[in-house]
Amino acid sequence: MRAIVTVIGKDQVGIIASVCSLLAGEDINVLNISQSVLQEYFVMVMLVDLSGCQTSIVELSGRLDQAGQERGLSIRIQREDIFNAMHRI
Amino acid sequence: MLSQNEIMQTIQMIDQQHLDVRTITMGISLLSCAHSDPEAACTRIYDKITRYAEKLVATGEEIEKEFGIPIVNKRISVTPIALVAAASETEDYVPFARALDRAAKACGVNFIGGFSALVQKGMTQADRRLIAAIPQALAETDIVCSSVNVGSTKAGIDMDAVALMGETIKALAGRTADRGGFGCAKLVVFCNAVEDNPFMAGAFHGVGEGERVINVGVSGPGVVHYALQAVKGAPFDVVAETIKKTAFRITRMGQLVAQEASRRLDTPFGIVDLSLAPTPAIGDSVARILEEMGLEVCGTHGTTAALALLNDAVKKGGVMASSSVGGLSGAFIPVSEDEGMIAAAQSGALTIDKLEAMTCVCSVGLDMIAVPGNTPAETISAIIADEAAIGMVNSKTTAVRIIPAPGRKVGDTVEFGGLLGSAPVQAVHPFSSRDFVARGGRIPAPMQSLKN
Numbered sequence: 001m002r003a004i005v006t007v008i009g010k011d012q013v014g015i016i017a018s019v020c021s022l023l024a025g026e027d028i029n030v031l032n033i034s035q036s037v038l039q040e041y042f043v044m045v046m047l048v049d050l051s052g053c054q055t056s057i058v059e060l061s062g063r064l065d066q067a068g069q070e071r072g073l074s075i076r077i078q079r080e081d082i083f084n085a086m087h088r089i
Numbered sequence: 090m091l092s093q094n095e096i097m098q099t100i101q102m103i104d105q106q107h108l109d110v111r112t113i114t115m116g117i118s119l120l121s122c123a124h125s126d127p128e129a130a131c132t133r134i135y136d137k138i139t140r141y142a143e144k145l146v147a148t149g150e151e152i153e154k155e156f157g158i159p160i161v162n163k164r165i166s167v168t169p170i171a172l173v174a175a176a177s178e179t180e181d182y183v184p185f186a187r188a189l190d191r192a193a194k195a196c197g198v199n200f201i202g203g204f205s206a207l208v209q210k211g212m213t214q215a216d217r218r219l220i221a222a223i224p225q226a227l228a229e230t231d232i233v234c235s236s237v238n239v240g241s242t243k244a245g246i247d248m249d250a251v252a253l254m255g256e257t258i259k260a261l262a263g264r265t266a267d268r269g270g271f272g273c274a275k276l277v278v279f280c281n282a283v284e285d286n287p288f289m290a291g292a293f294h295g296v297g298e299g300e301r302v303i304n305v306g307v308s309g310p311g312v313v314h315y316a317l318q319a320v321k322g323a324p325f326d327v328v329a330e331t332i333k334k335t336a337f338r339i340t341r342m343g344q345l346v347a348q349e350a351s352r353r354l355d356t357p358f359g360i361v362d363l364s365l366a367p368t369p370a371i372g373d374s375v376a377r378i379l380e381e382m383g384l385e386v387c388g389t390h391g392t393t394a395a396l397a398l399l400n401d402a403v404k405k406g407g408v409m410a411s412s413s414v415g416g417l418s419g420a421f422i423p424v425s426e427d428e429g430m431i432a433a434a435q436s437g438a439l440t441i442d443k444l445e446a447m448t449c450v451c452s453v454g455l456d457m458i459a460v461p462g463n464t465p466a467e468t469i470s471a472i473i474a475d476e477a478a479i480g481m482v483n484s485k486t487t488a489v490r491i492i493p494a495p496g497r498k499v500g501d502t503v504e505f506g507g508l509l510g511s512a513p514v515q516a517v518h519p520f521s522s523r524d525f526v527a528r529g530g531r532i533p534a535p536m537q538s539l540k541n
Contacts, residue, residue, distance in 0.1 A: 004096055034093045045093045058154040076100075078157035080091075085345040086338045087095040 001050045002031070002080040003057060005064070009073030011042040019044070019075065022067055026060065027052040042073075047080070106311035107373040108339065109159040110346050111366050113149050114287035116294035116302040116359065117141050119168040119203075123176035130177050131188035138165060138192035138201075141301050141356075146197040148353045152346055160346065161508075165193055166292035166304075167203035175215035182219050186226035186233045193232050202292035204235040207282070210244040210531070220250075223257050227272040228264035234290035240280035240477040242484045246532040248474065254278045255470030255526065259493055262462070266495035269503035273492040274425075274457065278473050280480030280487045285360050286416040291488055302359035303351045304416060307343030307407075308366040309335070311373045313399075317381045328382060329402045336363060336406030344411040362416025363407030364452060365399070367427035369510035375399075375420050376429025376439075387429055388439030396420060397450035417486060419452025425505060425512035426457055434513045441472075441515050449479050454487035459503045459512035462495040469493060471522035474532075482535050 007019055016035065023030060023046075032047040050057065061077050068075030102108035122133035142165050149163040167173075170185050186204050193201035204226055206216040223235050237254055240246035258278075262270035277291040284295020287304035294302070316335045320327050343361045351358035367375045376387035379395040400419040408414050422444065424430045433439035441458060448454045454476045460469075473489045480487030494503045497514045504511045 004091070006096060006100055008100070032090060036093070043093070043097065045096045047090065058151060061154050061157070076157055079155050081345060082156040082158060082342060083091050083096055083099055085341040086099055087091060 001057070003048050003050055003077050004080055004083060005046040005048055005075065005077045007042065007044040007068070007073055007075045009042055009068070009071070011037050011040050012071065015042060015071070015073065016044065018067070018071070022064070023048060026055050102309070102312050103158060105372075106309070106315045107368070107370060108309045108312050108342075109161050110305060110343055111308035112162040112164050112287050112306040113145070113160055113346070113350050114164040114166055114292055114304045114306065115142050115145050115354070115356065116166045116285065116298055116304060118294055118298065118300050119170075119173045120296070123173050125176055125178050127174070127177040127179040127184060130174065131184050134173070134185065134188045135192045138167065138189070139195050142196040142198065144354060148350060151353070152349050156346065158342060158346065162200070163198045164287070164289060164292065165196065165198050165201045166287070166294045167201065168294050168296065169205035169207055170203060171206035171213070171215045171219040172296065174219065175213065180218055182222035183226045183229065186222065186230050189233045190230035198232070200232050200234055200289040202234040202236065202289050203294060204233050205237060205293045207238045208247050208250045209238050209241040211247060212250060220253055220257055223276060224260040224264050224272070227261055227275050234275045234292065236277040236279055236282065236291045236293060238279040238282040239473065240481050242281060242481050243534055245534040246280065246474065246477045246481055248526070248532060249529045251470050251474050251477065252526050252529060254473055255466040258469050258491065259466045262493045262495055269497070269505065270462070270492045270494045271505055274490065274505055274509050276490065278489045280477035281485060283416060283486055287362050288364065288366065288417060290490060298359070299357060301356050303347060303354060303356045304359040304362060305343050305347035305350065306362040306364055306366065306416065307339050308364065309339040310365045310367050310375045310378055312339060313365065314372070314374070314378045314381055317378060325398060329398055332399060332402035333406030336403045337410045339363070340407035340410035358413070360413045360415030361407070361411040363403060363411065363414055363418045364416065365403055365420045367421060367423065367430070368508055369426055369428050369431070371428055374427045374429035375422060376427050376433055380429065386436055386438040387433040388443050392443065393446050393450055396422070396447050400451045417452045421453055421456065422447055422451055423457035423490070425459065425510040426508060427510070431511065431513060434515055441517060445475060445479070448476060448487055449483060452486065454480070455489045455491060457490055457492070457509065457512060459492045459494045459497070459514045460517050461498050461514055462493050464493045464517050465521070465523070467521065467523040467526040468517055470526040472517070474526070478532070
């Protein structure tokens, strides 16, 4: 199953590193990353593959949210299907 | 590959524009629960609902987390209780409502609909007993919703039932006077009621439906409002196109959630109801969409046309996005549940007469309107008759959910709390309709040709 991870918040050192190490720890493979900083506002969108991951997406979502809160960021994971449904016919 | 823009657009819709799935409603047939002993029937009802809907709330929450889309309500609709209770040897139908209430609470849902009767052509003994039980049933239970269908395009309007419903609404308001007549917020009087509506308070599981079904109601007035802000001053063709595209996206999301819920609950997928359902939150208002089209205040001249366009464009956009569209589908205009409608009513721009005109072109009817507590029952019946006539002649669903708030007068505000919001008490005509309502009988079904 593929999912989209989004990270939004104030830019700071080490955001990508910390999110990626968290994902690697769960055996989640990152397929694509796009990232931008607009007026100190950090936005990162990652396409990830969950097929090797043993943790449920519901639990992952809780962990990412907590990790985000510690750094003052909003981090979420959502199944890719929801975006495909809304933007692709 | 999806672009960052597309992904952020969805996230913004959820975070800032109140995009959500308004409800996952499981429809459950209770026809198999009929029993001559009312207690046995109630036990069967409780058992069947809790068995079928046991995992509804947990599944809804799972989907919510996996897709990152809020699913605000999980609800249950059941076969109209007048049909199920008819077999029972009892005159008191209140215990059936209590059984529904207990079962719904055990499942953890926030409303259960179906304490209902379909009396468009006449009332059986069971229908009369059910209607007689409504005031006590809704006053004593917390999350049971009730509806009565008093008319249809094929049958006409049952004016005896209309007269009865005026009195019922007054009695219900009286019984819940300490809460501003709150009980009336859980009672809908319909014309052309639909059998697969997932929205409360009017949801019931029609007799033409299967054993159980999953219906999903989507919402997103805030998303439409936001989209229209980008086309300020553009001609209406552009407005309609923009609404269609937005409705398409919202409905696709609803369809996905509906299919997922249906699969996980091993329950057939019924329909997606593509309604714009407002909430009292700022930025989640249908009235503000109409105002975005260029009206100073919702309710002024032009409002009906704006609403007609909105309602139609929502349907056109949504219908291609779902394999099966049903329910009420369109724009809802509940006064107390819409921040912009509340403001419009308080400013005096939005009157009951204008609301009635608006219901000719949108999906429901006079919804969540508070009127003075001393409004006579006949006046309420006459309001119901007017609304039912609009539905009957135009082959559409119309409904009345009106609250004669005890002890309140025009200008007061009644607080219901939560999604039900707060309603400014609106003026009704002071002139009597007593002799009109007292006639009873039936208004014949209208011609379906010679349409002028």
